[in-house]
Amino acid sequence: MTDQGAWSQFRKMEIPLWEGTAPGSEDWTQLETDGYLDSGLHVVRNVVRPTLTPFIPADPAGPTVIVAPGGAWHFLAWDHEGIQVAEWLRARGIAAFILKYRLLPTGDTFPRDYEERLAEARADLMGWLAPYLPLISADALQAIRLVRSRASEWGIRPNQVGIMGFSAGGTVTSLASLRYSPESRPDFAAPIYGAGAPGEVPADAPPIFIACAQDDDLMPRSMEMFNRWRASGREAELHLYARGGHGFGMNQTGLPAQGWIDRFYEWLQIAVAE
Numbered sequence: 001m002t003d004q005g006a007w008s009q010f011r012k013m014e015i016p017l018w019e020g021t022a023p024g025s026e027d028w029t030q031l032e033t034d035g036y037l038d039s040g041l042h043v044v045r046n047v048v049r050p051t052l053t054p055f056i057p058a059d060p061a062g063p064t065v066i067v068a069p070g071g072a073w074h075f076l077a078w079d080h081e082g083i084q085v086a087e088w089l090r091a092r093g094i095a096a097f098i099l100k101y102r103l104l105p106t107g108d109t110f111p112r113d114y115e116e117r118l119a120e121a122r123a124d125l126m127g128w129l130a131p132y133l134p135l136i137s138a139d140a141l142q143a144i145r146l147v148r149s150r151a152s153e154w155g156i157r158p159n160q161v162g163i164m165g166f167s168a169g170g171t172v173t174s175l176a177s178l179r180y181s182p183e184s185r186p187d188f189a190a191p192i193y194g195a196g197a198p199g200e201v202p203a204d205a206p207p208i209f210i211a212c213a214q215d216d217d218l219m220p221r222s223m224e225m226f227n228r229w230r231a232s233g234r235e236a237e238l239h240l241y242a243r244g245g246h247g248f249g250m251n252q253t254g255l256p257a258q259g260w261i262d263r264f265y266e267w268l269q270i271a272v273a274e
Contacts, residue, residue: 014051014100017142022050022102024135030105034078037111043075045106050139052146053098055086056154061093063160063188063272064151066143068099070167070194070247073129073136074106074114080249081166088250088261094268095156097147099163101139101172104132133175140176141184148183160272162188162206164264166249167218170194174225177206188272190264193218193246196225207235207271211260213244235271239263 030046037043052066067089069081076082078098086096106113117128144161151158163186165173170191177189178199190209195218208229212222219240229236244257252258 013053015054015097015146017050017052017139017146022048022135022139024138025102028105041077042079043071044078044100045071045075045103045110047076047100047103050102050142051100052143053082053086053100054154055090055096055098056156057090057093057095059093060095060154060156062157063162063268064095064097064147064156065089065190066097066099066140066147066161066163066186068101068140068163068165068169068172070165070169071103072114073104073132073168074110074117075103076100076169077166077247077249080251081169081247084250085164085261089265092265094265095154097143099140099143099165099169099172101143101169102132102135136172137175137179140172141180144176144180144186145184160187162186162190162272164190164192165194166192167194167247171197177208178202188268191222191225192260193222193248194225196221201228201232201234203232205229205232205234207237209237209239209264209267209271211239211241211257211263213241213246213248213255213257215243216246218246237267237271 028048032046034044067085069076071077082098089096148158148161163173171194173189173191174197186206188206193212210222212219226236226238241257243255248257
């Protein structure tokens with residue numbers, strides 16, 4: 001759990017994604033805030049000013065990972081899908097940046113309001129999100145573009161910049177893997193228990209690493225993304241765990257899915273090698 005002192009330090013480290021106001025949200029007036037759900041989950045919500053929080057080792061080695069936490073598009077699960085992932089990677093010499101992307105607004109009735117929205121939109125989630133997805137996707141692509149453009153400053157390799165995301169962040173990751181320019185193309189992608197995103201797989205789509213559990217309602221969407229990549233002749237690796245549920249992240253659950261990040265690290269050493 002992140003205490004307020006640590007949270008203040010993370011805020012000071014943030015790198016704005018855009019100069020000035022992020023394009024497309026010029027009229028947004030909600031104020032970013034952080035807090036805790038009844039479960040103890042530390043969340044960030046009402047993001048208007050997207051940022052990157054860097055976790056760069058003294059001597060970066062290998063790929064760089066942009067980390068997109070999940071949170072049903074209404075908040076970011078900042079600890080177990082953000083900080084803990086980035087710190088784990090940094091400890092192994094891998095530079096990581098936590099992506100704080102734009103979110104749907106929430107008010108004083110949070111979390112009830114987002115739970116009601118999700119219940120209403122379950123039948124057509126992607127259609128419901130349609131007005132917001134271009135902005136969120138733009139944040140992901142800008143993050144890749146920005147990190148790559150400053151690679152020499154941070155001592156990282158510009159040709160090994162990829163993105164990983166969890167749940168909604170996994171969909172952000174898949175969006176970035178389907179719709180990019182040469183400057184914003186991820187060199188690899190890792191949607192972890194994400195819902196995937198529709199669209200034709202590009203001829204130069206990056207290699208992907210997928211991890212999910214069989215007892216997760218979103219598992220079929222992870223399978224669909226894996227099959228779509230394979231049908232297009234692009235590299236894809238899938239780890240389908242017997243148990244783990246949804247949202248396991250870096251939680252020490254004792255369930256089979258707990259070892260996913262070790263498998264991801266092993267995959268990085270081969271799939272993203274020069």
